[in-house]
Amino acid sequence: MRSNLISSSAAVLKRNKRYVVWFYLMNLALAFVGTEAFSTHVHGILDHSLYAGTLLHGFDLATLAELLSRPEFGPMQSSTMPSMMLAVLFLLASVIFMPGVLLGFSSDHRISRQEFFRSCGHNVWRFVRLFVLFAIVAGIVGGILFGLQGALVKGVDQAANDDRLPSLVHFLSLCVIFLVMTVIRIWFDLAQTDVVLKDENAVRKSLSWGFRSTFRNLGRLLGSYVAISIVAAIILVVGIVVWHLIVPPSSVVGAFLVSQVILLLLLAMRFWQRAAAVSFHVRNSVEASVEAESRLAAIPA
Amino acid sequence: MILRARLSVCLIVLWMSACLFGQETSGTALSIPATTSAINSVTAMSQRVVHYEIDAKYDPKKHALDATETLTYHNLTGQPQDTFPFHLYLNAFQPTSTFAREAKREGTRDENFETWDPKFYGADEIKKFEVVDQGDLTSQLQFIQPDDDNKEDKTVVQVRLPKAIPPDGYVQFKIKFRDQFPQTVARTGWYRDFLLAGQWFPKVGVWWHGAWNCHQFHATTEFFADFGVYDVKITLPQNEVIGASGVEVSNVNNPDGTKTLTYHGDDIHDFAWTASPHFKDYYETFQGSMGPVKVRVMLQPSHWDQAERHGRIAEETMSRFDKWYGPYPYKTLTVVDPEPGSAAGGMEYPTFITGGTAWWVPKRFLLPEQVVEHEFGHQYWYGMVATNEFEDAWMDEGINQYTEAKVMDSIYGRNTSTMNLWGATAGEDEFDRMFQLPVSDLDPMVRKAWQFADFNSYGGITYGKTAVVLLTLEGLIGEDTMRQAMHTYFMRYRFTHPDKEDFLKTIEEVSGKDLHWYFNQAVDGTQVLDYEVLKLSSYPADWYKEKVKEKKGQTEYVSNVWIHRKGDFVSPIDIEVKFDNGDKVREHWDGQDRWTRFSYQKKAKVESVEVDPDHKFQFDHNNFNNSQTVEASKGAARKLSNYWTFCSQFFAQFLTWWMV
Numbered sequence: 020m021r022s023n024l025i026s027s028s029a030a031v032l033k034r035n036k037r038y039v040v041w042f043y044l045m046n047l048a049l050a051f052v053g054t055e056a057f058s059t060h061v062h063g064i065l066d067h068s069l070y071a072g073t074l075l076h077g078f079d080l081a082t083l084a085e086l087l088s089r090p091e092f093g094p095m096q097s098s099t100m101p102s103m104m105l106a107v108l109f110l111l112a113s114v115i116f117m118p119g120v121l122l123g124f125s126s127d128h129r130i131s132r133q134e135f136f137r138s139c140g141h142n143v144w145r146f147v148r149l150f151v152l153f154a155i156v157a158g159i160v161g162g163i164l165f166g167l168q169g170a171l172v173k174g175v176d177q178a179a180n181d182d183r184l185p186s187l188v189h190f191l192s193l194c195v196i197f198l199v200m201t202v203i204r205i206w207f208d209l210a211q212t213d214v215v216l217k218d219e220n221a222v223r224k225s226l227s228w229g230f231r232s233t234f235r236n237l238g239r240l241l242g243s244y245v246a247i248s249i250v251a252a253i254i255l256v257v258g259i260v261v262w263h264l265i266v267p268p269s270s271v272v273g274a275f276l277v278s279q280v281i282l283l284l285l286l287a288m289r290f291w292q293r294a295a296a297v298s299f300h301v302r303n304s305v306e307a308s309v310e311a312e313s314r315l316a317a318i319p320a
Numbered sequence: 321m322i323l324r325a326r327l328s329v330c331l332i333v334l335w336m337s338a339c340l341f342g343q344e345t346s347g348t349a350l351s352i353p354a355t356t357s358a359i360n361s362v363t364a365m366s367q368r369v370v371h372y373e374i375d376a377k378y379d380p381k382k383h384a385l386d387a388t389e390t391l392t393y394h395n396l397t398g399q400p401q402d403t404f405p406f407h408l409y410l411n412a413f414q415p416t417s418t419f420a421r422e423a424k425r426e427g428t429r430d431e432n433f434e435t436w437d438p439k440f441y442g443a444d445e446i447k448k449f450e451v452v453d454q455g456d457l458t459s460q461l462q463f464i465q466p467d468d469d470n471k472e473d474k475t476v477v478q479v480r481l482p483k484a485i486p487p488d489g490y491v492q493f494k495i496k497f498r499d500q501f502p503q504t505v506a507r508t509g510w511y512r513d514f515l516l517a518g519q520w521f522p523k524v525g526v527w528w529h530g531a532w533n534c535h536q537f538h539a540t541t542e543f544f545a546d547f548g549v550y551d552v553k554i555t556l557p558q559n560e561v562i563g564a565s566g567v568e569v570s571n572v573n574n575p576d577g578t579k580t581l582t583y584h585g586d587d588i589h590d591f592a593w594t595a596s597p598h599f600k601d602y603y604e605t606f607q608g609s610m611g612p613v614k615v616r617v618m619l620q621p622s623h624w625d626q627a628e629r630h631g632r633i634a635e636e637t638m639s640r641f642d643k644w645y646g647p648y649p650y651k652t653l654t655v656v657d658p659e660p661g662s663a664a665g666g667m668e669y670p671t672f673i674t675g676g677t678a679w680w681v682p683k684r685f686l687l688p689e690q691v692v693e694h695e696f697g698h699q700y701w702y703g704m705v706a707t708n709e710f711e712d713a714w715m716d717e718g719i720n721q722y723t724e725a726k727v728m729d730s731i732y733g734r735n736t737s738t739m740n741l742w743g744a745t746a747g748e749d750e751f752d753r754m755f756q757l758p759v760s761d762l763d764p765m766v767r768k769a770w771q772f773a774d775f776n777s778y779g780g781i782t783y784g785k786t787a788v789v790l791l792t793l794e795g796l797i798g799e800d801t802m803r804q805a806m807h808t809y810f811m812r813y814r815f816t817h818p819d820k821e822d823f824l825k826t827i828e829e830v831s832g833k834d835l836h837w838y839f840n841q842a843v844d845g846t847q848v849l850d851y852e853v854l855k856l857s858s859y860p861a862d863w864y865k866e867k868v869k870e871k872k873g874q875t876e877y878v879s880n881v882w883i884h885r886k887g888d889f890v891s892p893i894d895i896e897v898k899f900d901n902g903d904k905v906r907e908h909w910d911g912q913d914r915w916t917r918f919s920y921q922k923k924a925k926v927e928s929v930e931v932d933p934d935h936k937f938q939f940d941h942n943n944f945n946n947s948q949t950v951e952a953s954k955g956a957a958r959k960l961s962n963y964w965t966f967c968s969q970f971f972a973q974f975l976t977w978w979m980v
Contacts, residue, residue, distance in 0.1 A: 053968045182660030
């Protein structure tokens with residue numbers, strides 16, 4: 020069943036890869052804008068200095084530290100804030116455009132632009148409510164779990180002579196937190212899918228359905244999500260290794276291409292999870308209607 | 321008769337004098353042992369002033385120690401002495417001490433003072449203080465505060481003897497004391513079941529430059545003591561693995577489940593030891609020019625896979641110090657990998673150092689190597705040359721930081737001597753330079769350690785600035801000359817407590833150069849060195865003619881180059897001007913004025929200009945403005961911008977992965 024969900028969602032993703040590309044381009048465009056301040060600062064310092072060679076032909080950390088500490092570079096915030104703000108903008112854009120993506124995923128034909136945007140506009144307020152609810156639930160659960168983790172690791176750290184033990188506890192507890200947060204993510208992914216596909220105005224009903232479905236099919240759904248997350252982690256690690264081993268330090272284009280392929284594939288992994296939620300929902304609805312039909316058929320005339 | 325009577329009177333007077341003299345010095349029988357069993361030398365190497373004999377019993381459950389100390393002091397001050405100050409360093413680890421007061425002012429030092437539990441304090445209490453032939457003087461002990469007005473500080477205690485000790489005489493103190501070790505602060509104390517016993521016994525001050533030098537323990541200061549002989553007995557539970565300064569003489573199990581280890585040290589000025597049930601030993605032998613040295617690495621079991629790393633760096637460092645600066649005369653070196661999480665890492669005591677690592681540190685991240693190298697380097701500058709760390713911290717920490725850069729660079733490469741991991745590199749000297757940049761004009765190098773503006777300034781100037789000032793000096797006089805000067809300084813001043821003038825004079829003597837202009841600004845001053853290429857221009861020489869057609873290699877250009885001394889550090893400097901036909905011109909400017917201009921007329925345009933093209937000046941405040949090119953080279957900025965874009969996108973996707 021799990022491989023079915025993974026493979027069927029992969030097929031969905033393959034049919035709808037244009038969404039991944041559009042979201043990727045949107046993120047890239049926003050990141051370019053966010054990088055502008057940083058870029059202006061470093062061009063101003065490096066472009067006419069021979070000292071910049073240590074950064075181009077290698078990656079000298081002391082030179083980088085000196086660069087970032089120069090008064091003419093400006094406060095670090097002037098570079099980080101635009102990037103942060105535009106990352107938040109990407110998040111909000113994702114909230115707005117996700118209903119169209121989910122509708123596209125559920126459809127067996129290519130939905131029109133009008134259908135896409137209509138779905139986005141129609142569900143925007145529902146998605147905002149789900150986003151806020153997710154933030155509350157994940158904030159509370161995450162806060163508790165990270166608090167417990169901190170106390171646990173501190174306790175082990177104080178008691179253990181072996182410094183591998185706190186690291187191990189830290190890693191294992193992070194794994195547990197990852198699983199719990201993934202379960203919450205599945206719940207809300209299903210709720211979002213339900214809102215769009217059933218055109219459900221009352222998000223509490225979708226949340227309730229999502230909650231029930233998540234825990235009734237926990238192994239199947241969590242297995243799929245975790246498997247895709249592992250693929251994402253492998254992509255990240257392999258991508259960075261390739262970047263390090265193959266791309267020469269002075270090849271700006273090479274580094275750009277490899278880094279963008281990594282990001283595109285990572286984004287695709289998240290959309291794959293989304294596709295898994297949609298596939299589950301569609302299959303669940305079909306099974307429910309078949310069951311209802313058979314129940315109707317069983318009633319004597 | 322008269323003659324006989326006179327003779328008798330004389331004999332009586334002589335006898336009485338002898339009795340009186342004997343009582344006063346107590347001491348014709350006292351001496352400092354001339355032992356050499358802990359060194360690879362048949363004669364003593366230092367002028368031995370003290371002999372400490374300590375018998376200590378440690379209770380690991382209470383983190384406390386009861387001990388008796390017999391200190392024999394040889395009065396080589398050249399004058400009678402009736403006043404003796406003693407350090408009681410462990411009393412620094414109390415909230416009212418000068419150490420805590422200064423550390424709190426800076427925020428923290430190892431301890432969060434807001435939540436400092438009294439059970440984590442330290443104390444060194446003298447139970448009984450007796451002077452042989454002068455009686456019990458416990459009630460005469462008086463805490464003094466030579467550096468500040470903090471009457472609550474109890475890190476220096478003074479005793480006035482009823483009878484003065486004559487020049488070249490001896491005095492013997494018998495002291496009973498009790499230590500309560502703190503939870504590790506400033507690299508002393510316990511952490512879980514580990515103990516690093518440093519600065520743990522009452523230690524007499526140093527008569528230096530005509531006065532007692534016995535400073536309080538400050539938040540930034542380290543130590544200063546006289547050379548001598550140490551015989552130390554430590555009794556503790558049998559399950560403890562123990563390491564200490566000097567050589568182990570005996571190890572005897574007692575019927576009560578304890579064991580007593582005896583250590584002996586020659587020509588050292590301090591004694592430290594460590595104990596933990598968990599240490600695993602790794603041994604190496606270094607063949608030094610004075611004889612073999614047994615290197616013992618006491619590792620945490622979780623760091624056992626780094627045993628060879630520790631052993632290798634210890635041996636490589638010893639080899640270079642032996643070759644470059646002089647021999648290591650001791651028979652042992654103990655390298656301690658302290659308890660993880662403790663504030664005991666990175667400390668030096670004679671023949672005994674603590675390292676610092678973690679289980680995950682990759683091979684190309686050279687933190688453990690740096691710490692071991694650095695602490696071993698102290699064996700020379702703190703251990704043998706033994707400068708006054710309270711007053712001339714730069715002469716130990718800073719010189720040591722310089723030699724660390726030299727040793728690490730020679731082993732791991734100049735640009736990769738801190739790390740070479742995943743394409744990212746960092747060199748020692750670059751970090752030394754970065755260390756001092758934010759504070760370079762705050763304090764001079766020659767400042768008493770507790771009088772710096774703050775911890776950052778103390779660290780940046782004492783470690784970072786000294787290192788880059790000496791690296792620059794090396795650029796000015798040449799690497800070989802600098803090495804010869806360091807060798808001469810070490811060999812001439814080992815075991816003598818030299819001061820600034822001794823060091824600087826040696827450099828000038830060996831190099832044969834007057835370097836006062838440099839030392840005045842770099843060592844005594846706070847001047848900042850910053851030269852920049854202000855601007856450059858080229859235009860056709862016959863610019864006034866209409867429709868001038870420029871042809872490369874044929875058109876004659878007038879080029880101007882402006883060099884600006886932005887900082888107040890005045891130094892002669894080289895400039896290299898590169899033309900677009902490949903020609904290079906070297907200029908030399910004395911730097912006296914604030915700026916200078918060089919003009920050229922030739923059939924080529926200026927392509928680039930670089931100040932200090934040989935990179936001699938390691939403490940130029942801004943390396944980016946040391947050069948200027950006519951054409952922009954955008955590669956580096958684009959590369960960094962690409963990294964920034966990647967990180968921004970990754971952050972946005974990560975946020976969205978979880979939130980939407």
